[in-house]
Amino acid sequence: MPLLARTILTPLHVDVRRGAVADLGRILADGRISAGGDVAVVVGHGVGARVADLIRPSLGAADIFTVSGGTLDSANELAAKLRARSYDAVVGIGGGTTLDTAKYAATRYGIPMVSVATSLANDGIGSPVASLVNDGIKGSYGVHIPIAVIVDLDFVESGPxxxxxxxxxxxxxxxxxxxxxxxxxxxxxxxxxxxxxxxxxxxxxxxxxxxGDMTDDGFVTVLAxxxxxxxxxxxxxxxxxxxxxxxxxxxxxxxxxxxxxxxxxxxxxxxxxxxxxxxxxxxxxxxxxxxxxxxxxxxxxxxxxxxxxxxxxxxxxxxxxxxxxxxxxxxxxxxxxxxxxxxxxxxxxxxxx
Structure with a gap:
């Protein structure tokens, strides 16, 4: 009998809009990813404080981890910290290095990962690949594709x-x-x-x-x-x-x-x-x-x-x-x-x- 279809892993939820980070708790609940907000939020040093202030009202039960470097060592260190308690998901919020670090750490322990992009520098925001530096050389590592991909246009607009x-x-x-x-x-x-x-x-x-161009929400949405x-x-x-x-x-x-x-x-x-x-x-x-x-x-x-x-x-x-x-x-x-x-x-x- 011929194969009639194939099964493809894709995100359960994709959302490109303004205000997504502030609305993250509801998005996770509506997507049946985390009803109670028991998630590990991973941020970089650049947007960490701003993100923490925005998510606390809707994700009071979340633990926030700050990472830097986009290295394999930092991803492994984060993975070790994720063993502290049970999480519904790992939520990476930031640019490419932060998201890749979160993707790798989440995959290592089989935890669903939510990608929340605050910049649109490359296609790593929703890919099954993490680019991390190991011994000074950047390598590509296969990871589980994010369970959700969210792009906050407010952060994109204010970014470099x-x-x-x-x-x-x-x-x-x-x-x-x-x-x-x-x-x-x-x-x-x-x-x-x-x-x-x-x-x-x-x-x-x-x-x-x-x-359009980067000043136009329509164009930025097409880019995302x-x-x-x-x-x-x-x-x-x-x-x-x-x-x-x-x-x-x-x-x-x-x-x-x-x-x-x-x-x-x-x-x-x-x-x-x-x-x-x-x-x-x-x-x-x-x-x-x-x-x-x-x-x-x-x-x-x-x-x-x-x-x-x-x-x-x-x-x-x-x-x-x-x-x-x-x-x-x-x-x-x-x-x-x-x-x-x-x-x-x-x-x-x-x-x-």
């Missing part, structure tokens, strides 16, 4: 604009990642999951065509939903493949060779544009380039303060960050001289777009 705009680059990078996935299918026979690809592509296409859809795409495929290709190899290579050069989303967006150029897809290149420019995102390595020779080294190093992944960078297998020539053409193309 640069990091929120970085999320635009991360969503747009799905288009490049999907092209790499299709290339791997054509060259190596790697299977492509159509549902996963559709979810990843949906948010990116919506951002390309939306006329695009990031959440990216997380679902990874959950469906069982890997980061639909959202991570040569674009993210470049991002990880920059992180290794030139730490703190740019945020995850900023670098992923620039990496996607470069990989799209390498593919020779002129229409998609113009679309992504114009979208990045319109939202004030960097489009070349020079915008990040990297020299041409430094970026040549980044491209040469990039395949080492994901040895099992086949992308346009592996496909072209460029030597230093060819990378340098392609890079010069790329800079000219960006200036014309």
């Amino acid at each position: 604009s640069r990091y929120n705009r970085g999320g635009i680059g991360d969503v747009l990078s799905n288009l490049s990642a999907l092209a790499d996935w299709e290339l791997a299918r054509d060259i190596r026979g790697e299977p492509v999951d159509g549902l996963s690809a559709s979810l990843a592509r949906m948010g990116a296409e919506a951002l390309l065509s939306h006329p 939903e695009g990031l959440i859809a990216s997380g679902l795409a990874m959950a469906v495929s069982g890997s980061s493949r639909p959202c991570s290709g040569g674009c993210h190899e470049i991002m990880h290579a920059v992180d290794v060779l030139h730490p703190r050069t740019g945020s995850h989303g900023e670098l992923a967006g620039m990496g996607a544009l470069f990989c799209t150029f390498l593919r020779g897809d002129e229409t998609r290149f113009r679309q992504i380039s114009r979208c990045l420019r319109r939202h004030g995102l960097h489009r070349t390595h020079r915008d990040f303060g990297l020299t041409d020779e430094q970026f040549v080294d980044v491209i040469a190093f990039a395949p080492r960050t994901r040895p099992d992944r086949y992308t346009i960078i592996e496909h072209l297998d460029m030597g230093t001289k060819e990378i340098r020539a392609r890079l010069a053409d790329y800079v000219d193309a960006v200036q014309r777009s």
Whole structure:
């Protein structure tokens, strides 16, 4: 008998709106996640005090833990603290490092995790992946997908604009990642999951065509939903493949060779544009380039303060960050001289777009 359907792990509750943090107790109760508020709330140093003041009226029984660093050590330390008593859920409130720390700790002890995003820097807000630093190297760890994903637009609005705009680059990078996935299918026979690809592509296409910006709640909601859809795409495929290709190899290579050069989303967006150029897809290149420019995102390595020779080294190093992944960078297998020539053409193309 043929398989008629498949079971997919997804959040039980998704909510993108203003005032979500202050209303957290009711949201958890209505979603049947925690009726009495017996939850462990995990916050970072940046928004910790503000969050604590907002949630106390509706979550008086909650314990609040403050974490920092986004490291595997900090996640393990948090996991140990969660053993103190029984919790209905772990509620991570903050940016990417705080959420990833909470996701990993909750998964370690099998506790449901609620992701409450206060920034939109990358697609980790609803993904089954935690990016944590271990011995100075950032690694990706599989975790249980959040049981609920909540985005508070009040916090997003008051947060650093640069990091929120970085999320635009991360969503747009799905288009490049999907092209790499299709290339791997054509060259190596790697299977492509159509549902996963559709979810990843949906948010990116919506951002390309939306006329708004980060001052517009409608646009910010589309961005948040695009990031959440990216997380679902990874959950469906069982890997980061639909959202991570040569674009993210470049991002990880920059992180290794030139730490703190740019945020995850900023670098992923620039990496996607470069990989799209390498593919020779002129229409998609113009679309992504114009979208990045319109939202004030960097489009070349020079915008990040990297020299041409430094970026040549980044491209040469990039395949080492994901040895099992086949992308346009592996496909072209460029030597230093060819990378340098392609890079010069790329800079000219960006200036014309």
